[in-house]
Amino acid sequence: MQKNHAFALTYHAFFILFITAPLLVVVAVSFTSLGYISLPTEGVSLRWFYAILEERQFVDAFLMSAWLALVSASAAVALAIPAALGLANYRFPGRNALTAFFLSPLMIPHVVMGIAFLRFFNQAGFSGSFGWLSMTHVIVIFPYALRLTLASVTGLSRDAELAARSLGARPHTVFRRIVLPLILPGVAGGWMLAFIQSFDEVTMTIFVATPGTTTLPVAMYSYISQSIDPLVASLSAVLIVATTITMFVLDRLVGLDRVLVGKG
């Protein structure tokens, strides 16, 4: 293996600066004591973090997003486990087409899905319902849940399963006592990735969210299109820290590169 040249390391330093600068600047600005976007040169203050709690729309939107992501990610995983078992353990005509169909939300632009859901909800009279909104999220995040679950089912050795079956365990028991515990790390990783994708989704949600079902990214988008102030920076800083923590958990659980490889 070749070593990195000093020139390469300089490039690397600039690259890391490019990657981290926009995030670091958000965190830095959020500590300002002034009323407008500025670095905290006049003194560090937490006033903008307290201000988040007084901004009712962001608190409501945060709770909505968290609840929506919780429900959607759980539903996506609940659908992905049987689907992954079916796709991984059986060879049947239409299997590849079915897999492609399940992964297709990765390829369809979110704007197109937003428009499709908006039109559908409008005609069917589903607008403003939390249940239907969460189902659209299930579709968008399903590929992430399915892919990680599928990877852990495919990597599973079937010896333990066969042993249990030959000893007389019923399919239900085999699943609950053998298969599920073995695929659980992958399923948990899939759930977390699905949760994050649902929590962050903005392009599709902006079409179907109504005043009663505004999610945090949608609220932040509307706010930023009006004005950019330290309040939205401090809110973003909170999100950056929260995501960083989740990221380390994910990395411990399944390995971050594995979670993200092929993600589109």
Place this chain on the structure above:
Amino acid sequence: MADSLSVGTRPIAVRRSRFRNPTPWLLCSPALLLFLGLLLVPLLLTIVLSFSVYDSATGTGQGYTFSHYIEVLTDSYYHEIFLRTGGMSLAVTLLCIVLGVPEALILSRMRSPWRAIFLIIILGPLLISVIVRTLGWAILMGNEGLINAALQSWGLIDSPVKMLYTMTGVTIALTHVLIPFMIISVWASIQKLDSSVENAGLSLGASPMTVLRRVILPQIMPGVLSGSIIVFALAASAFATPAILGGRRLKVVATAAYDEFTATLNWPLGAAIAILLLIAMVAIILGSNYLVERRYRAVFER
């Protein structure tokens, strides 16, 4: 016959599914029902909507028409939007290749703890909301933003450089948002490299540059190309970053479709734009996938 070869690993399932076995379909049915009812049907309804007559009073009138497609395909206003989106996506893709490929190679040559740490730093932002990352660029790029303030205090420029509400700004920010996908893709093909081939080249007297050009780059090319497809597709359908950093005037396809639905309220036209975007996207992804596969089959046979 392929089935009987895999009997060793998955005997029960394979033997039972030789003939029509409903079990896999039953297992997939909950997800399949959801996808049929809530993805396929709405997409078909959107196609129908794009052919509906526009009525300014009720939104959609009676009857069907091609006029929205003809309008988008012939009006120079929409040509500009589609060309701007295509040009921006191409620029973002090229920047991701030029900046991302060297970084992936540098990463692969790092030693154990650093490699994992920097990989997390580079891939981690993927999990942070696009809105937050775009906000960071908006703060950096404003006329009184940090980049302009720094350049002015160092005396490099006299008056602020306009970056916000320009395509340059949008392109830089989108490159930042999407470059992790390029790194992931290239990284995956670097993992498959056999370092003994590299060492053979070096020991036979090739310079490191020659080894890079003749040995490493050809082998990671599939990764670069598949990364480019992902980056291009995501750039062409990007919404939040161009909407926030491009402002009202610099529309791309996604923001134009959004405006038809929320501002102009011409839903059939908005649907036609969306369907054209979807067709372009599917054609580009499937077409380039096909070309990549064909090209690399030829390489392996040679």
